[in-house]
Amino acid sequence: MKAVILAGGLGTRLSEETNNKPKPMVEIGGKPILWHIMNIYSAQGINEFIIALGYKGETIKEYFLNFYSINNDISIDLSSGETTIHGNKQPHWKVHLIDTGLHTQTGGRLKRLRSWLKDEETFLFTYGDGVSDIDINASIAFHRSHGKLATVTTVKSPARFGRIGFEGEKIREFYEKPQEAEGWINGGYFVLSPKVIDYIEGDETPWEREPVERLARDGELMGFRHYGFWSCMDTLREKISLEELWNNGSAPWKIW
Template structure:
């Protein structure tokens, strides 16, 4: 299976750093948050990624083009220009970086990568700024058991996010960021059938609005309850908290060796 990761937004709420790089490339413990997210999937056996880029796409492309040099020791013969990558961790990942436009909205970015997916293919889908110790295998089993088009991982965080109304495991309403929102929210970490993309109109479509609302209204959106760790990185304060957790050696999302 593939993981589609949204990595093209402007990151305006963390502009202190995103004016230099796209938000998924902001570092925690010296590694981009995108690297952390990919490790969450890869250590659970999902190692093919489609990264939907836009703003400062060249930063992400350069990182992966130079991935081995950046993440391992190297020897360079300046007389010949020969470069040798020394022994180190070399993940068996396949990474596709797809330019989905500078101003494209979240739904539009997902729609633009549709050609990278097979008919009726299941795939994981998440944002490039959220960390969680999600059990990916359990999430996928839940999705396959209910047979609907979409599964959203739901979490219990700050009330400033969209509120979800459940009927057992089925999401019957999705409210985008209500003023009085309470309860579980969209934590990202979706599993989708390719046909869920049919709910997206064009580049201007915001995934978290009409598509999710219509999927819920048609009974095609189910909620996987994740009660473990989850955090987004929207602000410098949130970045600092994640950094402190990483430095402490007790980062809950670090489920890989």
């Protein structure tokens, strides 16, 4: 099973960090938050990733092209140019780095990946700025049990994130960012059928708006409730909070 990770946005609310790098490359504990997200999946058996690039995508490409040297000790013989990599700190990941456009919206990025997902029965989908101790395999099992097109992991968070209205486990209403709301919200970890791509009109379509709202209206969106840890990294304050958890050895999302 493949996991799609959106990594192309401008990250304007974290401009202190994103002027020179894309948000998924902002570091927590010396590692890009993208690395943390991939480890969350990998710890649960998901090792193939499609990274949807956009803003400063070359930075992410350079990171993975140099992954071995960045994450291991190396010796370089300057007389011959021979390089030896020491240690065995490489994960068994297959990573596809796909340019999905500089200004493409979240839904548009997913639509541009249709050819990469055409042979998949189910795939995973998330953003490049959120960490959680979510049970990925439990969310997959839940998705398969209900037979609908889409499952979103829902979490509890303050009102500014929007609201999800439940009817049992079926999502009745999906409001991305209403003025006043509190309760269950979009935690950003989806399990999807490739058929959801038909709900996306084009590059200008945000995934969180019309496609997800239509899926909810059609009765095709179910919510997997996660009661554990979840945090996004939208602001410098949130980045600092995650950094403190990591440095204190108490990061709940470190399940590997």
